[in-house]
Amino acid sequence: MEAIFIKIKLNEFIKERDITLYKLAKDAGIDYSTLHNVANNNPKSLMLHNLDKICTALDCKIEDILESEKVEL
Numbered sequence: 001m002e003a004i005f006i007k008i009k010l011n012e013f014i015k016e017r018d019i020t021l022y023k024l025a026k027d028a029g030i031d032y033s034t035l036h037n038v039a040n041n042n043p044k045s046l047m048l049h050n051l052d053k054i055c056t057a058l059d060c061k062i063e064d065i066l067e068s069e070k071v072e073l
Helices: 010-016 021-028 032-039 048-058
Strands: 002-008 066-072
Touching: 010 032, 010 048, 021 032, 021 048, 032 048
Parallel strands: none
Antiparallel strands: 002 066
C-alpha cells in the first residue's frame, strides 16, 4: 500500500533567498510561531490561505515550497 507524503521545503527555499522566518512572517502577515511550525514540517494544520500568503510574500509557486512523495506503508 502506498501513501503520499507532503514535505514542506520552506526552510530550504528561504535559505536560498537569504530571508529569515521572522521577515517572512512579517511580510506574509502570519504569526511567527505558526510559520516556524510550518517551516519545520510540524504544522498542526496548514491552511490554504496561509500557503497563499507565503507564496505571495516569496513571489513563488506552491510547488516551490511543497513536494509530494509516494511512500510504502
